[in-house]
């Protein structure tokens with residue numbers, strides 16, 4: 001907990017202010033002392049030199065005190081910033097970690113609904129606004145209260161009327177800064193939004209450069225970019241104009257206040273109500289109050305923004321994962337999969353993706369799931385690894401309802417090769433060993449061989465240490481797919497699900513992989529989802545999915561004899577294959 005840090009921070013604020021508000025008193029005494037001594041010197045007949053010498057010594061003492069007090073004030077101000085700003089950074093760190101952990105627990109449905117930019121914004125921008133509130137905003141507010149009380153007390157003690165002249169302009173100053181700040185914040189937000197538009201635009205033109213060049217759209221893209229840039233320029237000029245009146249305005253107000261103090265104070269000195277030193281003292285108080293009072297306007301607008309951000313953060317933190325982990329059975333997986341009258345409707349779009357699906361894959365069997373695009377195959381795979389829960393019916397793994405398993409435990413023993421391959425910007429070795437207990441090269445090589453990618457990896461100059469992705473080598477679609485297969489195999493799972501994992505490889509490579517996989521998959525339960533019909537692999541059974549429902553089911557020969565969807569797919573494929581081989 002940061003309670004002690006915050007408490008000591010406030011203590012430092014108090015000490016810093018005590019020393020700060022003490023210095024005007026030193027100055028007042030010094031000024032009074034000098035004016036008195038000078039009077040004495042003027043009226044003295046002899047011993048002038050002695051008196052002047054005395055004055056010099058007194059002044060030196062005042063100077064020493066002033067410096068000592070200022071140093072102490074500086075020390076405590078430093079400690080104050082150190083503790084409070086550090087606390088705010090620590091809290092920022094805590095919130096970020098909490099959010100990251102929370103994000104990790106949320107299910108696919110959440111990620112489908114919220115875009116990445118929004119997630120990133122909340123974890124960076126919003127958290128930093130909250131930090132600004134906890135840190136600077138809180139610190140300056142506490143500082144202001146402290147300083148205000150001490151200064152006001154000191155001034156009223158001297159002369160309450162003159163104190164009023166100092167205090168009356170303050171609320172106006174604060175309000176003015178507040179209004180200016182809001183304008184500036186609004187302006188910079190617009191600017192930020194425009195900047196992110198420009199960045200997205202630029203990013204898209206870079207990553208989509210092949211499409212842009214192929215369609216000869218460079219000019220159009222440039223024109224679009226230019227328009228956005230002009231808008232950005234206009235907004236930043238506006239902002240600069242507002243910002244440029246900021247300090248002159250403060251100086252103007254303060255200058256007017258000082259003139260009033262000198263004028264009114266001068267009259268009071270004439271009347272003998274206050275001393276010359278008091279005027280010097282008051283001007284110092286005024287200068288001292290200016291910064292915190294203007295910071296108040298700033299702090300208020302920071303607080304408002306932080307409140308909005310906190311709300312946005314809370315909104316995400318309150319999202320509960322819909323896939324819950326209640327029972328948490330953690331026994332070893334044998335590997336049978338069963339769907340019982342499963343219906344699935346996507347919560348965000350209402351698309352009815354699976355309709356009354358029932359089947360049972362016994363342990364150790366290899367099934368193919370075949371179907372046209374959009375028929376619901378990936379949905380079936382997602383339900384098997386519990387990315388979503390079935391809307392109706394139940395999914396059972398080893399005869400136990402999937403909701404009763406500990407999800408993490410279950411997923412550890414399942415291998416999924418998703419349709420949209422994702423590799424991390426890491427080395428090939430680490431990508432293959434991702435999620436495995438040990439990360440050795442031998443391991444990576446073994447599974448790369450199983451996935452028929454070893455030979456190609458060997459060709460890269462850095463071999464298995466080749467970095468994948470933006471910073472490294474660009475792999476072909478088929479290479480990525482096979483590394484993704486190696487990654488799933490490396491977990492040595494009891495259940496393996498391959499979602500359309502050979503769509504990007506040529507027929508020749510496909511046959512090689514089929515042969516390899518045939519051996520690797522022996523003894524495992526596997527679900528192989530595909531558009532194409534793998535002729536080399538033996539399947540225990542083939543399910544044909546159509547529009548979310550099971551249309552046909554049986555062995556290859558049975559399905560061909562049925563002369564339905566499967567037979568049609570098979571014939572079409574055979575026809576294209578002979579066509580390509582002939583050409």
Ligand SMILES: Nc1ncnc2c1ncn2[C@@H]1O[C@H](COP(=O)(O)OP(=O)(O)OP(=O)(O)O)[C@@H](O)[C@H]1O
Nearest residue numbers: 112346349351353372373374375376377378379380
């Ligand atoms: N995240 C999602 N949110 C809403 N609807 C979805 C989502 N994913 C898929 N769908 C819809 O569910 C249906 C089944 O999609 P699914 O991805 O399971 O098909 P598929 O058989 O895997 O197709 P393909 O062979 O093209 O990969 C489609 O109509 C699709 O539009």
Ligand SMILES: [Mg+2]
Nearest residue numbers: 377378419500
């Ligand atoms: Mg799919």
